[in-house]
Amino acid sequence: MRKTYNFSAGPAVLPEEVLEQAREEMLDWHGSGMSVMEMSHRGKEFMSIMDKTESTLRELADIPAGYKILFLQGGALSQFAMVPMNLLGESGKADYVQTGQWSEKAINEAARYGSVHIAASSESDGFNSAPPLAQWKISPGTAYVHYTTNETIGGVEFQWIPDLSAIAGSDKTIPLVADMSSNFLSRPFDVSKFGLIYAGAQKNVGPAGLVLVIIREDLLDVAPLSGTPTMYRYKTYADNASMYNTPPTYAIYIMGLVMEWLKKQGGLAAIEQRNIAKARLIYDLIDASSFYHCPVNRADRSRMNIPFTLSDSSLDEVFLKQAQTHGLLQLKGHRSVGGMRASIYNAMPLEGVQALAAFMQEFERNHA
Amino acid sequence: MRKTYNFSAGPAVLPEEVLEQAREEMLDWHGSGMSVMEMSHRGKEFMSIMDKTESTLRELADIPAGYKILFLQGGALSQFAMVPMNLLGESGKADYVQTGQWSEKAINEAARYGSVHIAASSESDGFNSAPPLAQWKISPGTAYVHYTTNETIGGVEFQWIPDLSAIAGSDKTIPLVADMSSNFLSRPFDVSKFGLIYAGAQKNVGPAGLVLVIIREDLLDVAPLSGTPTMYRYKTYADNASMYNTPPTYAIYIMGLVMEWLKKQGGLAAIEQRNIAKARLIYDLIDASSFYHCPVNRADRSRMNIPFTLSDSSLDEVFLKQAQTHGLLQLKGHRSVGGMRASIYNAMPLEGVQALAAFMQEFERNHA
Numbered sequence: 001m002r003k004t005y006n007f008s009a010g011p012a013v014l015p016e017e018v019l020e021q022a023r024e025e026m027l028d029w030h031g032s033g034m035s036v037m038e039m040s041h042r043g044k045e046f047m048s049i050m051d052k053t054e055s056t057l058r059e060l061a062d063i064p065a066g067y068k069i070l071f072l073q074g075g076a077l078s079q080f081a082m083v084p085m086n087l088l089g090e091s092g093k094a095d096y097v098q099t100g101q102w103s104e105k106a107i108n109e110a111a112r113y114g115s116v117h118i119a120a121s122s123e124s125d126g127f128n129s130a131p132p133l134a135q136w137k138i139s140p141g142t143a144y145v146h147y148t149t150n151e152t153i154g155g156v157e158f159q160w161i162p163d164l165s166a167i168a169g170s171d172k173t174i175p176l177v178a179d180m181s182s183n184f185l186s187r188p189f190d191v192s193k194f195g196l197i198y199a200g201a202q203k204n205v206g207p208a209g210l211v212l213v214i215i216r217e218d219l220l221d222v223a224p225l226s227g228t229p230t231m232y233r234y235k236t237y238a239d240n241a242s243m244y245n246t247p248p249t250y251a252i253y254i255m256g257l258v259m260e261w262l263k264k265q266g267g268l269a270a271i272e273q274r275n276i277a278k279a280r281l282i283y284d285l286i287d288a289s290s291f292y293h294c295p296v297n298r299a300d301r302s303r304m305n306i307p308f309t310l311s312d313s314s315l316d317e318v319f320l321k322q323a324q325t326h327g328l329l330q331l332k333g334h335r336s337v338g339g340m341r342a343s344i345y346n347a348m349p350l351e352g353v354q355a356l357a358a359f360m361q362e363f364e365r366n367h368a
Numbered sequence: 369m370r371k372t373y374n375f376s377a378g379p380a381v382l383p384e385e386v387l388e389q390a391r392e393e394m395l396d397w398h399g400s401g402m403s404v405m406e407m408s409h410r411g412k413e414f415m416s417i418m419d420k421t422e423s424t425l426r427e428l429a430d431i432p433a434g435y436k437i438l439f440l441q442g443g444a445l446s447q448f449a450m451v452p453m454n455l456l457g458e459s460g461k462a463d464y465v466q467t468g469q470w471s472e473k474a475i476n477e478a479a480r481y482g483s484v485h486i487a488a489s490s491e492s493d494g495f496n497s498a499p500p501l502a503q504w505k506i507s508p509g510t511a512y513v514h515y516t517t518n519e520t521i522g523g524v525e526f527q528w529i530p531d532l533s534a535i536a537g538s539d540k541t542i543p544l545v546a547d548m549s550s551n552f553l554s555r556p557f558d559v560s561k562f563g564l565i566y567a568g569a570q571k572n573v574g575p576a577g578l579v580l581v582i583i584r585e586d587l588l589d590v591a592p593l594s595g596t597p598t599m600y601r602y603k604t605y606a607d608n609a610s611m612y613n614t615p616p617t618y619a620i621y622i623m624g625l626v627m628e629w630l631k632k633q634g635g636l637a638a639i640e641q642r643n644i645a646k647a648r649l650i651y652d653l654i655d656a657s658s659f660y661h662c663p664v665n666r667a668d669r670s671r672m673n674i675p676f677t678l679s680d681s682s683l684d685e686v687f688l689k690q691a692q693t694h695g696l697l698q699l700k701g702h703r704s705v706g707g708m709r710a711s712i713y714n715a716m717p718l719e720g721v722q723a724l725a726a727f728m729q730e731f732e733r734n735h736a
Contacts, residue, residue: 011406011407012406019395019405026388026394027391032697033371034374037574073446248576249576250619251616329401
């Protein structure tokens with residue numbers, strides 16, 4: 001057992017069992033005589049890894065027929081371009097919900113390809129909440145509605161899936177597009193409510209360098225904007241089982257191990273309960289204290305990323321240094337925000353969160 | 369020591385020492401308490417890995433000041449779009465040398481963004497040679513000249529760097545662009561002769577999911593085509609030390625270990641001598657036999673990928689099966705070509721090539 005706990009926002013902690021298995025298989029995967037890194041992506045060994053990874057994801061997330069799973073590269077930032085390039089279609093218009101830095105990046109990139117309408121925003125309260133559905137205004141003829149299910153930097157998470165058909169004047173067939181990068185697979189989610197979901201792997205899924213896309217098949221028929229590169233077309237991946245060119249094979253292998261681990265944890269419903277319990281430990285401590293502070297609206301707080309500040313920010317460095325000596329790693333807040341951030345993804349064990357809570361209480365006693 | 373030799377064209381064999389070190393460090397890199405896969409890309413631990421990887425590459429390949437090294441994702445296929453999108457500029461015209469399947473893919477993608485002129489082609493001899501410089505015709509006002517230094521499928525390798533200034537009527541300042549994916553770092557190469565070099569990592573450098581770009585800094589000032597996605601702009605990487613978003617951290621780490629290994633082998637001049645000796649073993653055997661055949665013009669034969677056929681192709685399956693039982697893996701030819709292909713990148717030890725040669729001779733004795 002390792003003696004450290006890693007609270008990085010991503011790339012982030014992986015299950016110890018996964019790393020142990022990867023270590024075990026590093027030079028020789030299942031008697032093949034090869035490391036997974038050395039396998040032809042078209043050989044039967046890697047094909048079996050990829051198929052198993054995909055089918056386990058489909059089972060875990062209960063992804064229905066009519067949706068394709070695609071394995072891509074380039075991070076969520078590439079999706080910020082791929083979504084509009086592939087889905088804007090003839091309308092050239094899209095609606096975006098603005099909830100913090102990640103949704104803003106998505107908006108800025110989309111605006112380079114079409115006309116972006118802000119359907120809702122939490123800017124007026126400093127991006128510390130998820131705009132209630134009653135405030136959403138969908139523009140007529142929009143090609144899709146995009147939102148960010150969890151703002152990794154701001155620590156704001158949607159605890160509900162928007163029902164676009166409940167919005168006055170909204171067309172029921174508008175595809176809902178979600179950036180799930182930082183809470184993908186942390187709870188059950190009804191895929192059938194979405195047109196397209198994407199998620200960078202480096203939070204709950206695996207290493208950096210892999211992006212998952214789940215796309216409703218009819219959306220593959222929208223003609224991409226002219227000038228969309230071959231590797232930026234979803235159809236290139238859908239038509240070639242994500243093997244038009246070499247996929248990031250080792251990242252997919254690690255993802256497969258994480259999917260198996262997640263199944264052993266009891267799947268998404270079970271991991272959700274653990275994630276709720278873990279997050280509550282820290283939020284309860286913060287709310288009971290005047291020494292720690294979290295600015296996020298209680299109903300919209302992220303279970304994955306907990307940003308918090310000390311009442312005396314001159315203690316930040318001491319806090320981080322002492323946390324480090326307690327084996328509590330990478331707690332520094334995002335450079336744009338400061339303070340602290342505890343990212344407690346699926347793979348963060350309860351013991352890690354308990355250790356963080358104990359340290360926070362001790363630090364408060366010593367410095368309050 | 370492993371008892372197998374892996375002749376995959378890519379992803380491909382990695383040095384055993386590299387895999388052993390990766391195994392050793394899997395759960396805890398240098399006492400950090402973290403796997404490299406779990407590190408924040410902006411933390412001091414990963415930054416040190418990235419800096420070292422880059423500086424070792426710069427030293428090994430003798431990359432002069434005035435050239436940036438960029439770490440990207442998306443494979444060479446993404447470069448097929450990024451090169452024209454970033455370099456076509458106002459002229460909208462580029463010259464390509466056509467030598468086989470990979471250069472053709474580059475040509476087809478570039479033609480989506482501008483006007484492509486075929487400067488030279490080996491199509492008339494079945495793509496079994498590298499067109500001599502005397503046959504190259506550069507079109508006036510071209511933005512760059514692109515060629516593929518090694519055709520991984522066809523097994524054709526340029527043994528020389530084209531000197532564009534020697535071509536009649538050619539503008540001396542035209543940037544030379546090279547896809548070096550499958551022979552990058554297999555021999556010394558004079559970077560100053562190039563405007564831009566790119567290489568997918570999964571042959572001589574590391575795992576799939578990482579692409580290296582070496583770009584002359586003045587080319588970063590060419591305005592990309594409008595509609596070029598943020599993550600398809602070289603400047604995005606150059607201005608942010610390849611950290612505008614999360615780079616493929618683990619692939620970069622493995623690349624760093626491969627760079628260290630390459631240094632220990634004596635660098636590029638030493639590895640070139642080993643690669644020459646390895647390739648000669650197989651080509652000499654093929655040329656001395658009427659049982660095996662390699663179609664490639666002798667002067668242009670690849671040291672990295674050796675395609676060959678049996679005089680009786682009905683024996684192909686037997687050959688591959690028996691090779692497998694001898695621990696000689698992934699020798700099957702590309703699906704578009706058939707026959708066999710032995711890829712013998714830097715990390716393939718001489719012993720592996722000797723084992724292949726011995727097996728080929730034995731197989732010939734038994735079946736000729």
